Amino acid sequence: MFKIMCIEDDATLFQEMKERLSQWSYEIYGVERFDQVMQEFAEANPDLVIIDIQLPKFDGFHWCRMIRAHSKVPIIFLSSRDHPTDMVMSMQLGADDFVQKPFHFDVLIAKIQAVLRRTYDYNTEPTPLKTWRGAAVEFTKNTIANDGGATELTKNEMFILKYLIERKNKIVSREELITSLWNDEQFVSDNTLTVNVNRLRKKLETIGLGSYIETKVGQGYMATEEAGA
Template sequence: MIEDDESILSSLKKELRKWQYQVKEVSDWQNIMQEFSNFAADLVLMDITLPTYDGFYWTARIRNISTVPIIFMSAAEMDPNAVRAIATGADDYITKPFSSAVLISKIQAILRRVSSEADLQEKVITVKDCQLNVLTNSLSCAGQTVRLTPTEGIMMKLLLLNLNKTISKERLMQNIWQGGLFITENALNVNLSRLRNKLDVVALKENLITERGHGYRLVMQ
């Protein structure tokens, strides 16, 4: 938990531990990345306003070394902060004040998704000359490799498994946010824009086609 409000920390730790989650909060604001690395978290809860830099900065730093799911918690206005959070690398966003039940549902949905990917017999999806490692969310094509976030990995897996077929926005959103608690076309568009930019690294940017009014299609001959 990268959050500096003691009252929020106290109540959330109590609630999370009821669900048998092991919780670690940042104790040294000068060494956030070291504490993150030492704890090896399965998921990060991130505030925006922090004592040193902000949540966007620390999310970008985490994304340089990890694809761990990140949920933003903020009292700031949903838009444009939610859009910026997702563009930076967050997987979900919740606005304060929120009920613990909603947060737990979001955490469970993300961890369930990550767990189901880890249990897959097929750890690597190979299509044409591209390989997607569903555990590390590493995408390799034509000799180039790019690391995706968990959300980007879900989208890429769906696109690869449905090559040359149009996938509706509704289906994408259902696969990404299984709990249905953070589903907006704006959030989906930001995620797809971020994915499209990363596909440029592996020469697939032009292969991701937008079917206006219908959805998206990954094209390969």
């Protein structure tokens, strides 16, 4: 049974979420002390966190930063705010997905299932060490390293990198990446993929590989590899 922590101050919404998600055999925890979220997070030790942006004391972005400083637990943001910068900020802070209020519970459940599957099922599959551009890519550790150093990726970033290098020197459309990563593209903003790819490139730049994830305008992305490699 997966444990889900909901950092949501709307008591009515939280109760509805608890009832609906419990039907899917999830164990749901709420927050009672919004000035001690990290203490309650440590006590619950959840498998996934759902965070509202507008909260008492500190906003959801603050608690996302705090959680990310200590844990790689998957995070989904909820928000009634519709400004694109909220979604961008969420992704930049390391969130795994973003749900706009009001939402249909089938959409939220589908996103939860997809994130949990990526996080906990994906890494249980045997995945051999791959090399790309002379760098060692360790899927199970979410790391890539070469003589220039090493960098750690989020699970979304590693999924994108893995998908592209398995199809090296071939253009992968944005739609194909979205469908593969989130399973159902209608639940995902196109901007979410852009944020994740840009963040992946910045990390690869630290070891001299950023330029090898190419954008093909109007077509998609391609991981390039030297002939015969």
